[in-house]
Amino acid sequence: MGMTLTEKILANHSGNKQVKPGDNVWVDVDVLMTHDVCGPPAISIFEKEFGEGARVWDPEKMVIIPDHYIFTKDKYANRNVDILRAFAADQNLPNYYDVGTDRYKGVCHIALPEEGFTRPGEVLFGTDSHTCTAGAFGQFATGIGNTDAAFIMGTGKLWVKVPETMRFVFDGDRLPPYLMAKDIILQIIGDIGVDGATYRTMEFSGPGLKTMNIEDRMTLTNMVIEAGGKNGVVEPDEITEEYVRKRTDKPFTAVYSDPDANYHSTRRYNLEEMVPMVAKPHSPDNKATAEELEGTELTRAYIGSCTGGKLTDFIAAAEIINGNSLKLDTYIVPATTEIARGLETERFNGKTLLQVFKDAGCKIGRASCAACLGGPEDTFGRLNSDEICISSTNRNYPGRMGSKQAQVYLASPYTVAASAVTGKITDPRVFIQETII
Amino acid sequence: MIKGKAFVLGKNIDTDQIIPAAHLVYSLEDPEERKFYGRYALSGVPSEQSGLPEGGIPLVPEDKFETEFTIIIGGPNFGCGSSREHAPAALQIAGIRAIVSPGYARIFYRNSVDGGFVVPYESFEDLSSKVKTGDELEIDREKREIRNLTQDESYPIKELGSVADIINAGGIFAYAREQGMM
Numbered sequence: 120m121g122m123t124l125t126e127k128i129l130a131n132h133s134g135n136k137q138v139k140p141g142d143n144v145w146v147d148v149d150v151l152m153t154h155d156v157c158g159p160p161a162i163s164i165f166e167k168e169f170g171e172g173a174r175v176w177d178p179e180k181m182v183i184i185p186d187h188y189i190f191t192k193d194k195y196a197n198r199n200v201d202i203l204r205a206f207a208a209d210q211n212l213p214n215y216y217d218v219g220t221d222r223y224k225g226v227c228h229i230a231l232p233e234e235g236f237t238r239p240g241e242v243l244f245g246t247d248s249h250t251c252t253a254g255a256f257g258q259f260a261t262g263i264g265n266t267d268a269a270f271i272m273g274t275g276k277l278w279v280k281v282p283e284t285m286r287f288v289f290d291g292d293r294l295p296p297y298l299m300a301k302d303i304i305l306q307i308i309g310d311i312g313v314d315g316a317t318y319r320t321m322e323f324s325g326p327g328l329k330t331m332n333i334e335d336r337m338t339l340t341n342m343v344i345e346a347g348g349k350n351g352v353v354e355p356d357e358i359t360e361e362y363v364r365k366r367t368d369k370p371f372t373a374v375y376s377d378p379d380a381n382y383h384s385t386r387r388y389n390l391e392e393m394v395p396m397v398a399k400p401h402s403p404d405n406k407a408t409a410e411e412l413e414g415t416e417l418t419r420a421y422i423g424s425c426t427g428g429k430l431t432d433f434i435a436a437a438e439i440i441n442g443n444s445l446k447l448d449t450y451i452v453p454a455t456t457e458i459a460r461g462l463e464t465e466r467f468n469g470k471t472l473l474q475v476f477k478d479a480g481c482k483i484g485r486a487s488c489a490a491c492l493g494g495p496e497d498t499f500g501r502l503n504s505d506e507i508c509i510s511s512t513n514r515n516y517p518g519r520m521g522s523k524q525a526q527v528y529l530a531s532p533y534t535v536a537a538s539a540v541t542g543k544i545t546d547p548r549v550f551i552q553e554t555i556i
Numbered sequence: 557m558i559k560g561k562a563f564v565l566g567k568n569i570d571t572d573q574i575i576p577a578a579h580l581v582y583s584l585e586d587p588e589e590r591k592f593y594g595r596y597a598l599s600g601v602p603s604e605q606s607g608l609p610e611g612g613i614p615l616v617p618e619d620k621f622e623t624e625f626t627i628i629i630g631g632p633n634f635g636c637g638s639s640r641e642h643a644p645a646a647l648q649i650a651g652i653r654a655i656v657s658p659g660y661a662r663i664f665y666r667n668s669v670d671g672g673f674v675v676p677y678e679s680f681e682d683l684s685s686k687v688k689t690g691d692e693l694e695i696d697r698e699k700r701e702i703r704n705l706t707q708d709e710s711y712p713i714k715e716l717g718s719v720a721d722i723i724n725a726g727g728i729f730a731y732a733r734e735q736g737m738m
Contacts, residue, residue, distance in 0.1 A: 143718055156577075157640065160584045168729045169738075188581065195581035195589075248639040248663060264641030264667035265584075270728055274738060278728075280718075313568055314633040318662050347636060347661055402568060492577045492638070516570040516637060518600040521578075 121377025149241035157246035164269035176275035184227040225455035225486030228425035235367025255336035257355035283383040289327025291390035300338035301531035305396040309406025317347030398529040420539035423452030424491040427511025439536035446542030450500035452484040560626025567631030573600035597650035630657040635664025644673035672727030
């Protein structure tokens with residue numbers, strides 16, 4: 120019987136010819152990623168369980184990317200970065216991206232592909248739920264806790280239950296000009312619910328994917344965890360190949376789902392019929408169309424994070440923001456330092472993106488997770504009281520971006536930008552359709 | 557047998573509500589810092605949804621580090637959201653020993669089991685509308701049921717299944733040693 124892409128990767132990495140959903144297998148790990156919040160406790164467990172002087176199983180395969188609490192005065196948060204630095208030095212880890220140096224990257228899920236760690240056909244574990252982002256490259260990638268990470272640090276292995284795969288097929292020859300991958304994944308999460316894919320893989324396929332660039336695909340896989348998914352995958356193609364080859368010389372073997380693979384279920388979406396979507400407070404599946412919420416009062420706009428702080432997200436926002444004054448406090452946080460540099464080089468109508476945002480009065484933050492998950496009180500853009508924020512981030516449970524009195528609406532960078540201009544939730548078609556021929 | 561008072565919560569209790577991100581800076585090893593995970597456990601749950609059905613009951617009183625409750629009864633999709641292992645750890649540090657929910661988000665479930673923090677039992681139905689915060693409960697793993705001594709009712713729970721060996725061992729490291737893997 121055929122296997123899905125995910126089943127094949129897990130079979131290849133566990134020494135099995137065939138695996139099926141429900142099997143428990145021990146897989147060999149290609150990459151383990153951790154950051155400043157979960158790295159220190161994982162290191163403590165590693166040292167306790169494997170003994171003083173224990174060595175990481177393969178220093179080339181461990182990647183440490185501090186990104187969560189970076190620009191803060193919190194002494195405990197700063198101590199956690201010190202712990203990572205000391206551990207990386209002691210273990211001679213080549214893939215450590217230290218704060219305050221030229222190597223500093225920012226948000227791990229975007230830094231991983233930029234640095235060539237998201238290779239098709241491989242297995243990546245990370246101590247962060249949005250590790251699933253890397254599935255956009257045809258990798259098996261999922262989030263784990265500190266104990267599991269410590270186990271991998273010592274052994275290079277972890278047990279995995281083989282998930283069933285849900286298939287999402289996209290039809291349509293083009294993404295409408297006002298539609299972003301964020302709208303598609305918010306629609307899907309709204310349809311299946313925040314536990315609609317629990318314990319399962321979400322596999323995205325179909326002709327519509329050809330119209331999505333690698334960053335669009337990363338937005339889709341990033342948010343599978345918001346439906347409870349174990350991992351999300353997109354079959355690698357020439358778009359994947361082109362991106363990965365620019366970033367690494369390491370060999371990899373892409374795998375693909377067999378035509379006779381078994382799926383838990385199949386859903387089809389026609390991209391050309393989809394519309395801008397919003398997730399209302401306080402759950403990512405609390406869906407409405409932007410049009411239905413037109414006029415909803417807001418006090419803040421936020422564009423950033425692994426989901427909505429990539430270069431194409433800022434290009435989209437700039438299309439709408441350019442030349443407008445804004446009615447909301449608007450925060451711009453590039454996910455990585457590479458994207459921050461892109462804001463200074465990428466141009467829209469002759470102006471750099473940075474200039475577009477500065478001219479409109481946006482507040483520009485430094486590359487990091489920033490207010491996406493609240494963090495210490497002095498975090499840039501954090502919602503410290505009863506703000507009503509529209510955000511290109513990924514989660515809006517109570518208190519996610521700071522205060523539990525705050526309300527968060529999740530939307531695409533187009534919808535966030537359109538709403539920043541008017542001060543109320545606004546369907547971006549108001550701005551975009553008239554400029555499209 | 558796990559016995560004690562129930563603390564009842566609704567559906568989709570995510571890990572930001574279990575332990576808000578601002579508190580993730582404390583060491584889980586240092587005995588003095590570690591206590592703060594207990595103090596702030598479930599502090600992200602909106603007050604009206606904390607301690608159902610009445611609400612307004614914090615798991616841990618403001619000036620305390622431990623709770624009088626032992627068992628959490630949660631609605632579906634318990635522990636969704638971030639992968640922070642600090643979430644099941646915070647519940648354990650606060651004094652919680654078991655959770656009963658009709659379904660878990662998988663990373664939280666796995667962290668609870670592999671780290672040996674709390675036992676995540678699965679119920680067949682959502683008990684959050686039956687059990688009241690403060691009810692005295694008894695979890696009988698052998699008979700696969702929870703007895704509610706306050707209301708004189710009992711509810712069936714599922715077998716722990718393939719993770720029972722890891723739970724019995726006390727976590728993934730203890731299990732791996734038992735199996736001769738390390």
